[in-house]
Amino acid sequence: xxxxxxxxxxxxxxxxxxxxxxxxxxxxxxxxxxxxxxxxxxxxxxxxxxxxxxxxxxxxxxxxxxxxxxxxxxxxxxxxxxxxxxxxxxxxxxxxxxxxxxxxxxxxxxxxxxxxxxxxxxxxxxxxxxxxxxxxxxxxxxxxxxxxxxxxxxxxxxxxxxxxxxxxxxxxxxxxxxxxxxxxxxxxxxxxxxxxxxxxxxxxxxxxxxxxxxxxxxxxxxxxxxxxxxxxxxxxxxxxxxxxxxxxxxxxxxxxxxxxxxxxx
Amino acid sequence: xxxxxxxxxxxxxxxxxxxxxxxxxxxxxxxxxxxxxxxxxxxxxxxxxxxxxxxxxxxxxxxxxxxxxxxxxxxxxxxxxxxxxxxxxxxxxxxxxxxxxxxxxxxxxxxxxxxxxxxxxxxxxxxxxxxxxxxxxxxxxxxxxxxxxxxxxxxxxxxxxxxxxxxxxxxxxxxxxxxxxxxxxxxxxxxxxxxxxxxxxxxxxxxxxxxxxxxxxxxxxxxxxxxxxxxxxxxxxxxxxxxxxxxxxxxxxxxxxxxxxxxxx
Numbered sequence: 001x002x003x004x005x006x007x008x009x010x011x012x013x014x015x016x017x018x019x020x021x022x023x024x025x026x027x028x029x030x031x032x033x034x035x036x037x038x039x040x041x042x043x044x045x046x047x048x049x050x051x052x053x054x055x056x057x058x059x060x061x062x063x064x065x066x067x068x069x070x071x072x073x074x075x076x077x078x079x080x081x082x083x084x085x086x087x088x089x090x091x092x093x094x095x096x097x098x099x100x101x102x103x104x105x106x107x108x109x110x111x112x113x114x115x116x117x118x119x120x121x122x123x124x125x126x127x128x129x130x131x132x133x134x135x136x137x138x139x140x141x142x143x144x145x146x147x148x149x150x151x152x153x154x155x156x157x158x159x160x161x162x163x164x165x166x167x168x169x170x171x172x173x174x175x176x177x178x179x180x181x182x183x184x185x186x187x188x189x190x191x192x193x194x195x196x197x198x199x200x201x202x203x204x205x206x207x208x209x210x211x212x213x214x215x216x217x218x219x220x221x222x223x224x225x226x227x228x229x230x231x232x233x234x235x236x237x238x239x240x241x242x243x244x245x246x247x248x249x250x251x252x253x254x255x256x257x258x259x260x261x262x263x264x265x
Numbered sequence: 266x267x268x269x270x271x272x273x274x275x276x277x278x279x280x281x282x283x284x285x286x287x288x289x290x291x292x293x294x295x296x297x298x299x300x301x302x303x304x305x306x307x308x309x310x311x312x313x314x315x316x317x318x319x320x321x322x323x324x325x326x327x328x329x330x331x332x333x334x335x336x337x338x339x340x341x342x343x344x345x346x347x348x349x350x351x352x353x354x355x356x357x358x359x360x361x362x363x364x365x366x367x368x369x370x371x372x373x374x375x376x377x378x379x380x381x382x383x384x385x386x387x388x389x390x391x392x393x394x395x396x397x398x399x400x401x402x403x404x405x406x407x408x409x410x411x412x413x414x415x416x417x418x419x420x421x422x423x424x425x426x427x428x429x430x431x432x433x434x435x436x437x438x439x440x441x442x443x444x445x446x447x448x449x450x451x452x453x454x455x456x457x458x459x460x461x462x463x464x465x466x467x468x469x470x471x472x473x474x475x476x477x478x479x480x481x482x483x484x485x486x487x488x489x490x491x492x493x494x495x496x497x498x499x500x501x502x503x504x505x506x507x508x509x510x511x512x513x514x515x516x517x518x519x520x521x522x523x524x525x526x527x528x529x530x
Contacts, residue, residue, distance in 0.1 A: 052318055072346060080345020081337055084414065084422060087368045092420025098370045103352045104363045105407055136405060140398075142370055149349065155357025157349060 005238075006138070006177035007036040007252065010166035011184045015245045016043035016082060023089060025184075028249040030093035035138045035177070037169060038097075039146045040086060041162035046070075046077040060118055066159040071122040074159050075101075079147040087145050097143045102150035103157060105133040108165060110150035110158050124150040124158025126165065129172035163225070167232045174236035181237050182259075183225075184245035189260035190226075192217060202257045205265055206230045229262045239263045270503075271403070271442035272301040272517065275431035279451045280510045281308035281347060288354060290449075293514040295358035300403045300442070302434060303362075304411045305351060306427035311335075311342040325383055331424040336387040339424050340366075344412040351410050362408045367415035368422060370398040373430060375415035375423050389415040389423025391430065394437035428490070432497045439501035446502050447524075448490075449510035454525035455491075457482060467522045470530055471495045494527045504528045 015025050029038065047057050050073050058065035066074065079101040090097035102108025102124075110124030137144050146169065148162040163183065170181040189200035204212070209230050212218045218226050229240040243251055243259025251258050280290050294303065312322050315338050323330035331339065344366040355362035367373025367389075375389030402409050411434065413427040428448065435446040454465035469477070474495050477483045483491050494505040508516055508524025516523050 075349050076341035076345040078345075079349050080341040080343075084340050084344050084366050084368050087366075088416055088420040088422050090420075091368060091371060091416060096370060097368075099366070099368070101349050101352075101364070103349050103356060104365075105361060106356060133405075133407075136401065140401060142398075151353055151356060155353040155355075157353050 003176065003178040005034055006173055006179050007032065007034055007182065008039065008166055008170040008173065008179055009036060009182045009184065009248065010039045010041075010162055011245055012041040012162065013043040014186045015184060016040060017045070021245070022086075025245045025248065026086065026089045026095075027093050028246075030090055030095035031249055032252045034252065035143075037134065037138075037144045037146065037173070038086070038090075039148070039162055039166040039169060040078075040082060041148055042074060042078045042082065045082060046074045049073055049077055060120075065119075066121040066123050068122070071157055071159060075149055075157055079149050083145060083147040090143065090145065095143050096141060097145045098137055099145045099147065101147045101157075102160065102165070103155075106130050106151065107133060107146070108150040108160065108168070109153065110160060111152050112156065112158060122156070122158050124152065124160040126150060126160065126168045129168050131169075131172040131176070134169070134173060135176055163228070167228055167237070170232060170237045170240075171235050174238070178238045179236075181232060181240045182248065182251070183229075183240065183242050184248065185242060186244070187242075188244045188247065188258065189242055190218070190222070194219075200257070201260050203261045203263065206233050206262055207265055209262075226262075233262060233264050268441065268443040270299055271438055271444050272297065272299055272447060273304065273431055273435040273438065273444055274301060274447040274449065274513065275304045275306075275427055276449045276510055277306040277427065278308040280449060281305060282310070286510070287351075290510045290513065291351065291354045291360075292358050293511075295355055295360035296514055297517045299517065300408075302399065302403075302409045302411065302438070303351070303355075304413070304427055304431040304434060305343075305347060306413055307339060307343045307347065310347060311339050314338055314342055325385075330384075331386040331388050333387070336422055336424060340414055340422055344414050348410060348412040355408065355410065360408050361406060362410050363402055364410045364412065366412045366422075367425065367430070368420075371395050371416065372398060372411065373415040373425065373433070374418065375425060376417050377421065377423060387421070387423050389417065389425040391415060391425065391433045394433050396434075396437040396441070399434070399438060400441055428493070432493055432502070435497060435502045435505075436500050439503070443503045444501075446497060446505045447513065447516070448494075448505065448507050449513065450507060451509070452507075453509045453512065453523065454507055455483070455487065459484075465522070466525050468526045468528065471498050471527055472530055474527075491527075498527060498529050 247258035
């Protein structure tokens with residue numbers, strides 16, 4: 001039986017922090033008629049609010065350290081302000097969105113990160129996703145909008161990387177859907193020449209990834225990202241696309257080459 | 266056909282602002298096996314956060330005036346911090362809660378208040394409730410937890426009185442359920458003698474309300490509250506109980522007389 005296609009789309013700060021771009025992105029998203037799930041990051045608002053309240057934000061290895069005050073801030077900002085703002089804008093575009101955190105319906109069950117040298121504080125690593133709940137919402141034509149907050153089995157709210165939530169959701173939905181995962185980032189795709197913004201690689205077979213790392217086509221911070229993409233596809237996600245949020249509608253309509261799509265042989 | 270009983274329970278600041286009492290209340294709520302919906306107010310947190318951020322809170326006639334900065338604060342605090350905190354605590358007690366604002370699934374559709382003399386700002390008066398969405402959640406054994414934020418048809422988020430949300434939800438669910446609405450407040454019920462905390466009136470027929478107002482048993486701020494209760498029952502809610510949150514479990518078990526229950530003849 002052919003599975004129905006489901007789009008899982010992740011946006012981060014470069015969309016969330018730019019209100020007019022966020023508006024146009026959400027208008028595009030609303031125009032997509034296929035079932036879809038939006039996962040959003042937090043953007044700069046939490047850091048700005050922490051600064052106004054005199055709470056210092058600690059970052060180690062690019063990861064936010066989440067102390068007791070900061071988990072309150074990110075819960076407010078991510079699951080409250082950002083999530084409901086996105087939901088309201090989607091509703092204004094006739095997209096029937098439902099905003100969720102990982103606590104709601106035990107959507108994203110996680111455990112507090114156990115790291116040998118760094119105490120990340122209230123940071124969660126994902127165990128399971130309640131895919132039945134998402135399937136029910138999608139069957140009823142709702143569009144889930146997921147904030148990057150998870151919860152452990154004792155009801156502890158945890159700050160969680162939105163990229164990881166997106167891939168965990170994509171994986172969990174793969175048994176029921178043909179899942180296409182989109183990571184919207186600041187570029188239009190993976191470049192074959194880092195100095196030429198037009199040199200977008202349109203598609204990559206996951207078996208070619210190691211060679212591209214060896215040849216230094218995939219470098220630095222892109223290496224773990226691409227390794228995660230490879231893992232997601234190996235585990236059942238149909239394809240993963242690295243793209244710019246402004247091209248999402250074109251990509252969904254398959255009306256040209258935008259972004260870099262990773263797929264299995 | 267006998268309708269299934271649904272409890273709609275509203276809590277306000279006297280529960281939300283007291284963490285240990287909130288914990289014990291949510292433990293009690295989790296022990297109730299009947300289908301239930303929790304509606305919560307905002308408590309003092311939004312006012313405290315506004316003060317820390319230097320935003321002045323204006324109150325006219327006991328109603329918060331909601332300017333552009335304040336609607337952001339209440340969205341963060343009510344739909345983010347308070348709502349997810351309650352959901353997480355319920356989950357820790359094995360109650361599978363789903364936190365929602367009125368924007369999610371167009372749950373509470375409202376319009377910006379149009380008042381002849383006061384501009385309330387971003388304050389919503391309710392038009393409709395998406396009861397189908399709530400019914401689906403309840404059929405799947407979830408407990409909806411609703412924050413006092415509504416949305417207009419253009420995607421504008423609006424601050425909305427939690428008592429009114431509770432009665433609107435109760436009414437909307439009355440076609441499918443025998444709805445028992447509970448307003449948890451700071452007293453154990455309506456008193457026949459305001460100086461005697463033990464003089465709780467256990468039950469009141471709605472046809473006797475006018476006489477109780479005339480006889481000054483129901484006075485001051487209780488008059489509009491009781492008029493709203495009468496209206497809810499006339500429109501199809503089975504019963505409305507004014508009670509203290511600490512007695513909720515006893516009331517649900519019908520294990521004695523706690524609170525004041527309003528009903529039709």
